[in-house]
Amino acid sequence: MAGQMECGGFVYDPAARKVGEYRGEAGPYAMLRPVGGGREWQADPERLRPATAAERLSAGVRAANGRAEAVYGLSRPPVPVPGCAECAELAARRTAARVRFDWSAETDANVLLRRHRAGDHVPDDPPVTSMSP
Numbered sequence: 503m504a505g506q507m508e509c510g511g512f513v514y515d516p517a518a519r520k521v522g523e524y525r526g527e528a529g530p531y532a533m534l535r536p537v538g539g540g541r542e543w544q545a546d547p548e549r550l551r552p553a554t555a556a557e558r559l560s561a562g563v564r565a566a567n568g569r570a571e572a573v574y575g576l577s578r579p580p581v582p583v584p585g586c587a588e589c590a591e592l593a594a595r596r597t598a599a600r601v602r603f604d605w606s607a608e609t610d611a612n613v614l615l616r617r618h619r620a621g622d623h624v625p626d627d628p629p630v631t632s633m634s635p
Contacts, residue, residue, distance in 0.1 A: 512553040513550040518545065522534030522543070589618065592611050
C-alpha cells in the first residue's frame with residue numbers, strides 16, 4: 503500500500519493495533535503519528551491499510567478524552583472535603599449509584615460534587631482540577 507498513501511491520511515497498523523496519521527517514509531518504513539499528536543512510530547508499509555470511518559472516529563475520541571483528562575483532571579472522581587456535610591451527602595449519593603451500577607447517576611453526583619467544591623471550598627482548599635497550559 504506504500505504508493506497509495508497520502509501524507510496526513512489515516513491508516514490502520516495491525517502490528518501496533520492502532521490508527522495513525524501517515525507522515526511519510528523513512529527508508530523501508532512508513533512513519534505514523536498517533537491521532538491527536540505524539541511520538542511517531544515505524545510501520546511496515548505493506549501491512550498498512552486505510553482506516554475505516556469507525557476506526558478514525560474511535561481514535562479521535564480517545565485523543566479527545568486524553569486531552570480532557572490531562573487538562574481538567576477528569577479521570578479521577580472529586581474528593582469530598584472532610585467535615586463538609588454537603589460533600590459527604592454527594593459522596594454517599596455517588597456510592598449508592600455505583601452499587602446500583604447507575605453510571606449516569608454516578609456522573610451526576612461527580613458533577614455536583616465538583617461544582618460544590620469549586621463554589622464553596624475555594625480558595626482555601628487545593629484546586630479540584632489541574633489546569634495545564
